[in-house]
Amino acid sequence: MHKLYGFRVSNYFNMVKFALLEKGLEFDEVDTMPNQEEAFKAKSPMGKVPCLETDQGFLSETSVILDCLEACHPNPALMPPDPFTAAKVREVMKVLELYIELQVRRHYPEIFFGEERSETAVVAAKPVLEKGIAALKRMASFDPFICGEFSNADIMAAYTFVYAAPVCQAVYDWDIIAAVPGLQAAMDATNARTAGAKVAADHQAALEALRQARG
Ligand SMILES: N[C@@H](CCC(=O)N[C@@H](CS)C(=O)NCC(=O)O)C(=O)O
Incomplete structure (x- = not known):
């Protein structure tokens, strides 16, 4: 267990x-x-x-x-069996982590904890995010998921963009999901899976409880 x-x-x-x-x-x-x-x-x-x-x-x-x-626990598979194809999925996951998630995280103090805006973060993160979003656009096939079959890249994307999208909207007035055609549909399909719906429901309930606790 x-x-x-x-x-x-x-x-x-x-x-x-x-x-x-x-x-x-x-x-x-x-x-x-x-x-x-x-x-x-x-x-x-x-x-x-x-x-x-x-x-x-x-x-x-x-x-x-x-x-x-x-x-x-290889079954059901969340990565392609072919090593090179699996590495391409990990390449997408690295881009999501390093050039999107970690950049957006620099704005968490402002967006989630009410701290003052860090202009250093605003200026430094934007070009990295732009490259990350452009890279994702280039790498993703959306056929129908990000790398074809459903994979860990879809899981990582769903729970990267869940915060990255509202943060980029708030800080840069930039819709990063619309910037990647096909991403919204792939994420909708990801969140509609049985596992996705369970995680999303628990996530939303936890967010609501946090909002209530903060008053
Ligand atoms: N590189 C870590 C990052 C995990 C992470 O940053 N988790 C946050 C919560 S969402 C955390 O523990 N933050 C506390 C900290 O950074 O010290 C991973 O891939 O798991």
Whole structure:
């Protein structure tokens, strides 16, 4: 039995949860905020979430966890069987992570925590995001999913754009989903899957609970 540490508002947590559900694996969610306690860092060395407890031990870093799940539980497949084709899917996932998600995250203090806008972040992130979006446009086939068959790239995209889209709209008045023709339809199909609908419902409920708690 796996245990998934993290919280339901976290986009990275939801990527791993999505994959666990897709693979029909049993798991418990352990509601955990990122923290620097020694006991948690023994599980997740950077103190970040998600972190997955497996029969063999703990794993952190979303793409690593997704790779491990794929290797240990290959059916149903979330990656293509051919190594090069699988690497092309990982290439898309890297672009999503490094050049979209991590750039958008620089604006989280302003958008989600009410801090002052960082003009440094506004100026620095925009050209990287532009290149990331252009790269995604170039790499994606949308045939019908981002890399053809449904894959981890779709899971990562759904829970990258869930925050990246509203953040880019708010900061840059830029609709990054419309900037990639085909992306909205692929994400709709992703979120309509049984696993996707479950993750989305839990995510929305957690967001609503957070809004209520903040007043
Ligand atoms: N590279 C990590 C990033 C995970 C991450 O940033 N998670 C956030 C929550 S969504 C977190 O733990 N933040 C706390 C921190 O950065 O210290 C991964 O791929 O899992």
